[in-house]
Amino acid sequence: MRVRRTRGAPGGEGMSRYQVYLIDDDEAVREAIAFLLGTYGIDVESFGEPKTFLAHVDEAKPGVLVVDLRMPEVSGLQLYQRLAERGIDWPTVMITGHGDVAACRRAFKAGIQDFLTKPVDGEVLVEALQQGFSSLDARLEKREARALLARLTEREREVLDMVARGWASKEVAAALEVSVRTIDAHRAKIAEKLGTSSVAEFVRLTLQEK
C-alpha cells in the first residue's frame, strides 16, 4: 500500500481541480501532510518512494508534486529530473529536513517551484500549492491556446496576429497586398477554428500561447 489517495474533507473548500502527489519515505509525515491538506479540500496521492510514483504517474492527470528532498535510492531532485526527461514539468514543492543552502540553490536552478523546510507550516504549504495550482492552470490555458492556434494555417496566423495588434481588415489587406475580401474570408475561417470572432479573445489566446 504505497499509494494512498486522500479525498478532500467534506467541509473543505474543494479548491483543487488538481491532484497533489506527495512523495516522502516517512509514513508518518505522509499521513500527517495528507490529513492536513485534506482539511483544505485538496486531494492527495501519497507515495513512499520515487520508484512507485514513476511507475504510477499519468501525464493526463497533472498535479502539484510535494517531494522530500532526501530519500534513499532516488532523491527528490533526481525524481524531478527524471520526470522532466519524460516531459512532465509539473510544479514541484521540495520539502527537506535540512535548510541546506546548496541543495536549495540546486533545486531552484533545476526549476523547482518552492523549497520548504520541515517541519512545514500548513499555511505556507497550502500557499505554495495554490501557486502550483495557478501555475498548472496557466500551463493548461497555454496548452489549450497553442492547440487552438495550431489549427490555423500560416496565412491565417499572420492575419490573426495583425488583427490582434488592432489592425482593421483594410490595413491587413494592404499590408499583405491582397483584397479586403480575401482577409474577411480568412477572418471567418479563423473565427470558425478558434470558436470566437472577438478580437479580445484573439489577444488573450496569443498572449497565453507565450
Place this chain on the structure above:
Amino acid sequence: MTKSLSKSWLFGLALWLAALLAFALYSVEASRARLAGELEVTGRTLHRLISQRAAQHDAHMTSLIALTSGAEAAPLGAVRQVMESISRFYPRIAWIALVSLDGGEAGTGVATGAGAAVGAGGVRMLVEVPEGGGEDLAPLRGAIGEQLRGKIGVHASGNGRYLLAKRAPAPSDAALVFGIDAALLLEPEERPAWAHLRLTLDGQELLDLPAEDDLGAGASLAPHFTAPHFEKVIDGEGQKILLSLDRALPLDALLPWRSLLGFAVLAGLASFALMFALRQRAAAQQSQQVARQAEARALLQERETLLAHASRVNAMGELASGIAHELTQPLTAVLSRSQAALRLAGAEKPDLGMITQALDVNVREAKRAGEMLKRMRDYASNKAPEPKPSALNGIVSEIVALTAADLERRGIKLELDLSAEAPEAVVDAIEMEQVLHNLIRNAADALEGAGILDARISIVTKVVGADAKIEVADNGPGIPADVLPKLFVPFFTTKADGMGLGLSLCQTLVERVDGRIEAGNDAGGGARFVITLPHASARKSESIFGKHDA
C-alpha cells in the same frame, strides 16, 4: 604461593639449624675454656701443695741432719724416735734411713769408678724406719757421695718412690735418705677425679693417675681442640719433679645436652615466630600489592570509560545532522496533524472523532521523537558501564536507529541480518553500541573515500557454538595488508584527521567483557570486523544444568 610458603619454611629450618650450630659451637668453646681454667687453677693448687710438702721434706731432713751431726749429736735411739714420729705424721715419707758412707771417699769430693766400686759395699745402715722398709742404697753410694753437703739430692727409686738424700756436714760421713711415696704426696681428696695426673722424675714416671670419671674419653674432641694441659716443676726436691695434669675433652662435658635441647626448643619457637611474622608481613605486602593493582586497574578502567564517553560525545556531533533529521520527521508529522486538527476544530460542525484520532497519532509521534532523544541521551551519557545480559539484536537496532539517517544521507545502504536465535552477551549496551558505531563509521568512511557506488554495510548477528557474534562488513576497498597488523594499535591511524583511538578503544571495550574483535578482508573485497562474545544464555544454561554438550 605454595612455593614461597615451602621456601619460607625451608628458610626457617635453616635459620634454626644455624642458630643451633652457633649455640653448640659457643657452648663447646665456653665449656673448653671453663674446663681449661679449672685445670689451670687445680694445677696451681696441686703444685703449691706438693711444693709445700717438698719444702717440709727439706725441713725435716735439715733438722734430722742437725740432730745427728755436730758436737752434741743425739744418740741414735733418739734419732730413731724422731724418725718414727716423722714417719707416723707423714705417711708419704715411707722410709727414713741414716747411713754411713764410711770407707768411701769423703772430703775430697773426687769420685771415681774405682772408688764407687770400692764403696759398693760401703753403705752402712745406721738407723732406718721402718726397719727393712727401704732398699739397697749400694747403687746410689756414688751418686750420694758426690752430692754437695747440705744439698738435697733426688734419686730415682722403684715402686712409685723416689729418694731424697742429704749428706751430713763435714767431717761426718753420714747421709740421711728419705724414701718418698709419690702417691701420697697428695691426699686422695686433694686430687681431681677428672684429671690425668702425673709426676715424673727426670722423665721417669713416679705417679700416673688416670682420670677416674673419664667419661667420654673415646669421644674426645682432641683433634679439634687442644685438650687442657698443665705442667710445672715442683719447687724444691732439686727442681727435678714435674707435675703434669691432663684433662680429656669428652663431648658430653663440652656439650651441655640439656641446655642445648632447651635452646633448640627456644630457637625453634623463635624461628617459627619469625617465620610467622615474615609470612604475615609478606601476606600483608601481597594484599597491599593486590589492592594497589586493583586500584590501578580501576583507574585505568575509569580512564577508558572517560575516553569512551569523550569519544561518544565526539561521535554524537557527527551524528547530529542525521539525528536532527530523525527528529524532524515526527515533528513535521506532529505539526501538520496539529494544524489539521485545529482546522477541523474550527469548522462549524467539528468532527471530534477525527480530531481525537489526530491527537492520538500525535501522541504516538511525539513519543517516537522522545525515544530518539532518549537514545541520544543514553548514548552520550556519562554513566559507569554496567555489563549485564543484553540482547545483541537490540543493541544493533539501537545503533542503527542512531546512524541510519547519517548513512542514508551519505548514500550508504545498511543491511541487517539479525539472528532469530537472539544472541545474548553480558555487556554494557551503550559501550557495545559505541563499538558498533565505530565499526560502522569506519566502514562508511572507507566506502565514501573510495567512492563506491552501491555502497553497502551489512551487520549480522549470530550464535556459533558457545559464542555470540556480531559482524560488520562493507563492500569497500578492504584493509591494506600493511595496515591490518597495526589496526588495533593505539594512535595508529590512516585518516588525516584521525586520532587512531577508535579501534583500540573498540578492542578495550570488547575485551573488558571477555570478548575479542578481529579484522579481515572478505574474499570479494571489503572489510569485515567480527566481534565474538561469550553467548550469555549458553553460559546460563550451562551453569544451571551443570553440563555442556561436547
